[in-house]
Amino acid sequence: MGDEKIMLPAPQPTPEYLEQAAGEPSVTDSPSPLLVILDLNGTVLFRPNRNTKTMIERPFLKPFLRYLFENFKVMVWSSAKPDNVKSLVSQALDNHVKSKLVAQWARDSFGLSPTNYQQNVQVYKNLKLVWSRNQIQSFHPDYEAGARFGQHNTVLIDDSSIKASAQPYNLCEIPEFCATPEQMEGDMLREVAGYLEMLRQQTDVSQFIEKEPFKGDGRWTFDWTDEMAGGGEMTTKASAGSAIKKKSKKKQGKAVAGDSGTQTKLSEAIESMASVSLTASVQKDW
Numbered sequence: 001m002g003d004e005k006i007m008l009p010a011p012q013p014t015p016e017y018l019e020q021a022a023g024e025p026s027v028t029d030s031p032s033p034l035l036v037i038l039d040l041n042g043t044v045l046f047r048p049n050r051n052t053k054t055m056i057e058r059p060f061l062k063p064f065l066r067y068l069f070e071n072f073k074v075m076v077w078s079s080a081k082p083d084n085v086k087s088l089v090s091q092a093l094d095n096h097v098k099s100k101l102v103a104q105w106a107r108d109s110f111g112l113s114p115t116n117y118q119q120n121v122q123v124y125k126n127l128k129l130v131w132s133r134n135q136i137q138s139f140h141p142d143y144e145a146g147a148r149f150g151q152h153n154t155v156l157i158d159d160s161s162i163k164a165s166a167q168p169y170n171l172c173e174i175p176e177f178c179a180t181p182e183q184m185e186g187d188m189l190r191e192v193a194g195y196l197e198m199l200r201q202q203t204d205v206s207q208f209i210e211k212e213p214f215k216g217d218g219r220w221t222f223d224w225t226d227e228m229a230g231g232g233e234m235t236t237k238a239s240a241g242s243a244i245k246k247k248s249k250k251k252q253g254k255a256v257a258g259d260s261g262t263q264t265k266l267s268e269a270i271e272s273m274a275s276v277s278l279t280a281s282v283q284k285d286w
């Protein structure tokens with residue numbers, strides 16, 4: 001398997017898509033759940049080594065997952081191979097939460113040729129594939145009344161903007177997570193939750209994202225305490241426990257990396273990663 005990524009032609013947004021996204025954002029009185037499509041690797045977790053099951057979770061992953069499952073319809077879409085996605089999802093989510101997943105898509109969901117499937121190719125998450133599936137649409141709470149997931153109510157959370165080439169304004173792009181010491185003290189997912197709080201009140205998320213794309217610059221944040229940060233090597237799973245209490249919007253300062261136990265684990269994890277390049281490695285995405 002070569003290191004060089006093979007580029008395939010990127011799907012382009014349609015004129016209709018761009019025209020709709022260019023509309024003025026507006027707030028709706030009756031928000032219905034958005035479909036959130038979550039990337040795994042580089043977004044919520046980091047696998048230091050593709051050949052082991054070890055994964056490092058991004059700080060605030062657990063409250064973030066709880067928040068997602070309480071407020072949105074959630075599916076996972078990863079370019080990793082199905083077995084890997086299965087085991088990552090099992091590690092990250094307990095069975096109760098897992099049963100709420102709309103879908104769990106892996107490398108076999110991109111329509112790749114058998115050759116490309118085995119190669120390090122650039123993949124694209126064309127949301128048309130998602131929107132065309134009745135099995136997914138049936139999760140819309142108002143499906144019977146004709147409501148559907150589409151451009152106005154779908155958000156892809158991913159660390160790679162090129163993957164969203166076909167629907168750039170349905171993307172919440174977040175900086176790639178490689179478990180750097182700085183990132184292990186960061187609160188990116190708390191900011192993403194704050195941004196999603198804005199999006200869920202929108203009539204059309206693409207119109208909002210077109211005007212105000214997500215930036216992890218502290219403007220959006222969610223009132224989770226620093227103690228909830230967690231992070232580090234994954235030990236316990238997220239469960240759909242009690243609702244996270246949302247208080248007034250205020251910045252809590254930088255997250256700290258949990259208790260001393262977590263920190264020990266974290267430094268061990270980072271040590272064990274010493275031989276692994278922490279910067280972009282074309283292989284690690286899948």
Ligand SMILES: [Mg+2]
Nearest residue numbers: 039041042159
């Ligand atoms: Mg990724």
